[in-house]
Amino acid sequence: MLNIEFIRNNLELVEKSCQMRGADFDSREFLEIDKKKRATNTLIDELRHQKNKLSQNKNLTPEEILQAKDLKEKIRALETKLKEFEESMDKLIGDLPNVLLSQVPPGKDDSSNKIIRRCGQRPNFDFNPRGHLDLGTELDVIDINRSAKVAGSRFGYIKSEMVLMQFALLNLVFKVATKFDFKPILPPVMIYPEWMGKMGYFDLKENNIYFIEKDNLNLVGTSEQSLAAMHQGEILENLPLRYIGYSTCFRREAGTYGRDLKGILRMHQFDKAELFSFCRPEESLKEHELFLKIEEEIMRLLELPYQVVLLSAGDLSKPSAMTIDIETWLPAEDRYCETHSSSNCTHYQSYGLDIRYRNQNGKTDYVHTINGTALAMGRILASILENYQNKDGSITVPKCLRRHVGFKRISR
Secondary structure, three states: OOOHHHHHHOHHHHHHHHHHHOOOOOHHHHHHHHHHHHHHHHHHHHHHHHHHHHHOOOOOOHHHHHHHHHHHHHHHHHHHHHHHHHHHHHHHHHOOOOOOOOOOOOOOOHHHOEEEEEEOOOOOOOOOOOOHHHHHHHOOOEEHHHHHHHHOOOOOEEOOHHHHHHHHHHHHHHHHHHOOOOEEEOOOOEEOHHHHHHOOOHHHOOOOOOEEHHHOEEEOOOHHHHHHHOOOOOEEOOOOEEEEEEEEEEOOOOOOOOOOOOOOOOOOEEEEEEEEEEEOHHHHHHHHHHHHHHHHHHHHHHOOOEEEEEOOHHHOOOOOOEEEEEEEEEOOOOEEEEEEEEEEOOOHHHHHHOOEEEOOOOOEEEOEEEEEEEEEHHHHHHHHHHHOEOOOOOEEOOHHHHHHHOOOEEOO
16 A cells, blocks of 8 residues: 555645546545544644643542543543544555556556567468467367366366476576576465555455455465565565565456456466565666566577567556566467566555665665566466467477476377
8 A cells, every 4th residue: 555654745646646547536535534633643642641641640639530531531532533534544545556657658448558579489370370278178288178067167177298398387487587586485375365455455355366254364366465475564684585486376357258268368276486576666667677587588488479568557456556568479369468467566565564674874664566477377388389389289399398398299
């Protein structure tokens, strides 16, 4: 969430950012609640001071005893009022998205996203390319039909050579990321809703994030969430502090009907390697560039054609101040599909989680957080199947994975 002091000092900036995002923010309501909250706090302090002064006298007169009782009741009433103002302010601030960075283009939705560059050579087939689900089913490396009987739609069995390819991909990702001092982490896949809310994901609880009511736990939608919360309440040293987490992730994908629903592109359960960094505010833009550099290095090693896309204001998630996606070419669908996403969340998550560092003056301030997809396994496997397919239905294994899997081709 946004720091209340930051909002006070940057009211116009917050208003402009919310307008670009299409988010509601009534600055007059904010100022009114803030004024009442601060005035009530001041009055409570004054009355407590009077009460404490009276309590120092052990021989109170009857009038002073009544006065102390009256002060106690007034303080209690004001504390109730203060709690109401604080709840109203928390609701108002909790609904606010992060403030956009200046690089973010305007726009209401993904139609205004900006293509930065396209890289890699699209395959030039002398046959009509087939979709990854058809290929995977025929090769018996993807089984959607049996998983539907077990768990319903948007689940899948990944089998045989594809399993070996997934772990070869993980090996590749860790090899690249650890060159840049990213520490490998296997994080929890469950997290308290309190931390989800403080990171800006509270509004997703009902429509996209699985909630286990009996245990009061959410299943993570990305390991970003458990990686960020790992240091809640801490003052960090030796920044940047970089992690690469690998976990199974869970999303209900509510409201995504008609988008990437074929095969294993958008599943309720999927595995993902996630980059995450805590850094100093002045270094966050450079750190974000490093995330993109790592993502592109992985794509070049896999020799997959892709485009880099800067998301517009209306297409950003609530915690993000700027997001850059990588979209990979899907020949069968004749389009690019999102496979990677990296975001600079500035101090939005660290303020909610109270994660700080000491600046040059020795004072504590909030770190910036960066997150990014190293590889979403299902989507990248689908991309490999489509881009590396052969006329006979076999799949050529990318060169960088062959040593790890022990074969050059998947065939019937």
